[in-house]
Amino acid sequence: MTTSATDPTEIAFLRQQPVKMLIGGQWVPAASGKTFATINPATGTVLAQVAEGESEDINRAVAAARKAFESGPWPKLTPSQRGRLLWRLAELVEQHTTELAELETLDNGKPIKYSRAADVPLTADHFRYFAGWATKLEGETIPVSIPNMFTYTLREPVGVVGQIIPWNFPLQMASWKLAPALACGNTVVLKPAEQTPLSALRLGELICEAGFPEGVVNIVPGFGETAGAALAAHPDVDKIAFTGSTEVGKKILQASAGNLKRVTLELGGKSPNIIFPDADLKYAVRGALTAIFFNQGQVCTAGSRLFVHKSVYDQVLSGLSDAAQKMKMGPGLDPATDLGPLVSQEQLERVTGYIEAGKQEGAVAITGGKRAGSDLANGYFVEPTVFDKVEDEMTIAREEIFGPVVAALPFESVEEVAARANRSIYGLAAGVWTNDVKQAHKMAALLKSGVVWVNTYNQFDAAAPFGGYKQSGYGREMGHAVLDAYTQIKTVWVNLR
Ligand code: NAI
Numbered sequence: 001m002t003t004s005a006t007d008p009t010e011i012a013f014l015r016q017q018p019v020k021m022l023i024g025g026q027w028v029p030a031a032s033g034k035t036f037a038t039i040n041p042a043t044g045t046v047l048a049q050v051a052e053g054e055s056e057d058i059n060r061a062v063a064a065a066r067k068a069f070e071s072g073p074w075p076k077l078t079p080s081q082r083g084r085l086l087w088r089l090a091e092l093v094e095q096h097t098t099e100l101a102e103l104e105t106l107d108n109g110k111p112i113k114y115s116r117a118a119d120v121p122l123t124a125d126h127f128r129y130f131a132g133w134a135t136k137l138e139g140e141t142i143p144v145s146i147p148n149m150f151t152y153t154l155r156e157p158v159g160v161v162g163q164i165i166p167w168n169f170p171l172q173m174a175s176w177k178l179a180p181a182l183a184c185g186n187t188v189v190l191k192p193a194e195q196t197p198l199s200a201l202r203l204g205e206l207i208c209e210a211g212f213p214e215g216v217v218n219i220v221p222g223f224g225e226t227a228g229a230a231l232a233a234h235p236d237v238d239k240i241a242f243t244g245s246t247e248v249g250k251k252i253l254q255a256s257a258g259n260l261k262r263v264t265l266e267l268g269g270k271s272p273n274i275i276f277p278d279a280d281l282k283y284a285v286r287g288a289l290t291a292i293f294f295n296q297g298q299v300c301t302a303g304s305r306l307f308v309h310k311s312v313y314d315q316v317l318s319g320l321s322d323a324a325q326k327m328k329m330g331p332g333l334d335p336a337t338d339l340g341p342l343v344s345q346e347q348l349e350r351v352t353g354y355i356e357a358g359k360q361e362g363a364v365a366i367t368g369g370k371r372a373g374s375d376l377a378n379g380y381f382v383e384p385t386v387f388d389k390v391e392d393e394m395t396i397a398r399e400e401i402f403g404p405v406v407a408a409l410p411f412e413s414v415e416e417v418a419a420r421a422n423r424s425i426y427g428l429a430a431g432v433w434t435n436d437v438k439q440a441h442k443m444a445a446l447l448k449s450g451v452v453w454v455n456t457y458n459q460f461d462a463a464a465p466f467g468g469y470k471q472s473g474y475g476r477e478m479g480h481a482v483l484d485a486y487t488q489i490k491t492v493w494v495n496l497r
């Protein structure tokens with residue numbers, strides 16, 4: 001890599017090698033002594049060695065979380081004190097914006113302009129929003145029809161929560177999981193993705209600095225099949241919150257059966273983005289571009305099925321492919337980069353495999369359609385790809401690609417496009433571009449997905465619920481909807497006679 005703005009060795013956090021895990025307030029190596037390498041996807045070189053957690057480390061972390069939940073300072077903190085800790089953490093995240101953004105970009109590959117302007121500030125925002133909820137977890141008084149009974153409810157934490165997160169937004173995913181769990185008074189064992197463990201571990205240092213008592217947050221990096229599976233099956237874990245593939249979501253659910261732990265799942269998607277002919281096409285094209293290419297398409301809500309009304313199809317497609325060709329591909333640390341590398345060799349192979357499948361089944365890549373060469377050949381770069389001549393039944397129109405690849409599909413009527421958009425095992429998100437208010441609300445009602453964006457795409461806010469229909473998962477994150485996932489209701493009956 002020639003354009004790097006930052007030498008990884010300039011980041012103090014990366015000078016400690018191997019990077020350790022956080023258990024019971026201590027930074028420790030793996031019980032086995034094993035480490036694994038995390039790779040810089042822009043260059044294919046090793047960024048850091050990280051302690052490799054396995055079932056023994058998970059056991060220790062769960063024991064620390066259990067101890068912190070049952071005794072010690074955490075259960076005695078007032079809601080206000082819990083809120084202050086979360087607020088303090090938000091401030092620390094903000095104060096370390098540059099460092100966290102660089103770590104995120106080095107580990108994941110994403111453009112620094114986004115890690116700086118979105119990933120880190122939205123992470124801070126998430127902690128701040130949930131700091132406010134700590135003091136607002138109210139029960140109810142219930143007017144039961146039995147004389148002399150005073151009946152009320154308490155909203156109590158679930159207990160020890162296991163949280164397993166993916167590599168596409170490592171820091172934000174950590175905050176989506178940690179903030180509501182902690183606001184509600186739970187303790188946590190967090191397992192970051194093996195591709196991108198660094199920012200969550202640095203966040204762990206900030207959690208210690210903020211003053212969270214030991215054992216409240218434990219962070220165990222490691223692989224899914226070992227550390228993740230051990231956490232999902234652990235008999236002393238009360239709940240698992242998972243974001244990742246639908247395939248692994250099903251395994252998590254099976255593993256949860258042992259002790260009937262609660263499970264919430266945020267899984268894959270194949271989201272339709274629908275452009276009507278009356279839309280403001282300049283914005284719709286730009287919206288279609290960012291819907292699929294933001295974060296190299298590695299977004300669960302990526303607008304990967306682009307439905308365009310027949311009458312404007314050619315115009316939209318040529319606008320989209322022109323704009324895609326103008327995107328600057330390069331190492332994430334280069335401030336001019338629009339499109340960074342994919343996260344890993346595995347993801348590179350998966351995405352280029354889908355591109356080949358698309359071509360074989362008869363679709364035509366009018367832009368992109370291959371891995372990037374020349375000075376980017378060592379990294380995991382794939383050109384932004386727009387497929388024309390796609391049929392609904394083709395693999396690229398049905399399966400989640402999780403890369404910068406969009407399948408364009410012409411349509412003729414509202415009813416037709418709604419039915420085709422809904423013909424998917426997934427139901428995470430959808431976009432609608434139209435200036436007709438009746439058509440907009442009609443589509444919002446017809447689409448079977450957890451979120452519908454009208455004349456915009458990929459909007460997220462800590463206050464707005466997010467989650468899936470169908471095999472995109474269940475449970476909601478963000479807003480007050482997530483509080484149900486991290487609390488349980490106790491009903492108390494008092495005989496006043
Ligand atoms: P994955 O679902 O395997 O990984 C996500 C997390 O689950 C990681 O922390 C991983 O270590 C953990 N994990 C893996 N196997 C596990 C197991 N048996 N038990 C417990 N935890 C386990 O996703 P992967 O392999 O990285 O990507 C595969 C595909 O999944 C992607 O191409 C994409 O289609 C989809 N995906 C969707 C995401 C989303 O945000 N909805 C995020 C990441 C991947």
Ligand code: MG
Nearest residue numbers: 224244245248
């Ligand atoms: Mg996997």
